[in-house]
Amino acid sequence: QQQVKQSPQSLIVQKGGISIINxxxxxxxxxxxxWYQQFxxxxxxxxxAIRPDVSEKKEGRFTISFNKSAKQFSLxxxxxxxxxxxxxxxxxxxxxxxxxxxGAGTKLIIKP
Amino acid sequence: DAxxxxxxxxxxxxxxxxxxxxxxxxxxxxxxxxxxxxxxxGLRLIHxxxxxxxxxxxxxxxxxxxxxxxxxxxxxxxxxxxxxxxxVYFCAIMEGQGSADTQYFGPGTRLTVL
Numbered sequence: 001q002q003q004v005k006q007s008p009q010s011l012i013v014q015k016g017g018i019s020i021i022n023x024x025x026x027x028x029x030x031x032x033x034x035w036y037q038q039f040x041x042x043x044x045x046x047x048x049a050i051r052p053d054v055s056e057k058k059e060g061r062f063t064i065s066f067n068k069s070a071k072q073f074s075l076x077x078x079x080x081x082x083x084x085x086x087x088x089x090x091x092x093x094x095x096x097x098x099x100x101x102x103g104a105g106t107k108l109i110i111k112p
Numbered sequence: 113d114a115x116x117x118x119x120x121x122x123x124x125x126x127x128x129x130x131x132x133x134x135x136x137x138x139x140x141x142x143x144x145x146x147x148x149x150x151x152x153x154g155l156r157l158i159h160x161x162x163x164x165x166x167x168x169x170x171x172x173x174x175x176x177x178x179x180x181x182x183x184x185x186x187x188x189x190x191x192x193x194x195x196x197x198x199x200v201y202f203c204a205i206m207e208g209q210g211s212a213d214t215q216y217f218g219p220g221t222r223l224t225v226l
Contacts (some may be wrong), residue, residue: 006154034214043217044155089154098143098162098206099170100215101210104154 002027004092006103014111019077021106023090026033026071030092034100035075037066047088048075080110116137116218118203124224131190133174133221135203143185143206144216146170146178147198155202161186193225 005024006102023033034049043053050057050064057064063076077084090103125178135144146158147170157170159178167178169208175197177189188198203218 009152042221043204043222046214047215049214077166099160101155102155104152 002089002101004090004101004103006090006106008106009104010107010109012109012111013080015080015082017080019080019084019108019110020074021088021090021108022072022074023103024070024072025092025101027092027094027101029094030069031092033064033066033073034091035062036089038089038105044089059092077108082110082112085107085110096108113190114205116205116216118201118218118221120221121219122222124226125193126226127194128192130143133201133203133223134208135186135188135206135218137186139205139207140183141207142183144180145204145206146186146188147202147204148172148197149201149202149220158188158201173217193223195225197223198225199223225226
């Protein structure tokens with residue numbers, strides 16, 4: 001019940017296209033859902049996060065869509081650029097636990 | 113980068129030897145974490161700390177111990193390194209008071225156990 005399942009494992013998108021990465025969870029106590037971006041040789045860095053009281057959050061070209069009833073959330077990258085090539089991780093946490101449960105990661109490659 | 117440094121950045125060691133990795137933060141954050149990252153597994157929590165001398169186990173704590181004698185330093189020790197502990201190790205801190213606050217990561221330590 002603590003798992004967060006992330007798909008796909010890898011993704012290739014043409015420059016200018018839309019990249020979509022999906023995550024699913026089981027634990028209904030989760031109340032915080034961040035996405036992290038990691039470039040080779042670096043630590044992960046927070047990209048965008050959402051709480052379950054909203055269905056969508058947008059920051060620039062990055063959007064999180066959240067479906068509470070389906071227990072799924074996804075990251076959409078609009079107008080994908082080669083600089084977006086990185087590994088993306090979804091995560092979830094529940095209040096009071098002070099821990100993040102991580103998806104396995106998606107390696108995104110944007111082709112010029 | 114929230115003032116997080118890790119040392120060493122790279123280490124090659126032999127099976128059976130003890131190894132200590134250090135995480136140092138400059139901003140007095142209460143929560144600190146040690147993760148390992150392996151292909152296909154994402155980030156897995158080894159141990160975390162919620163204050164000086166206060167630590168707890170994560171999901172992959174076997175073979176690892178930690179210590180936090182000062183707020184700024186969180187040490188991860190492999191008492192007797194094995195090849196299965198070859199990995200990239202990341203330290204993280206949590207900024208803020210709530211459980212949903214951002215975790216910031218250090219640059220990582222690449223450990224190879226031969």
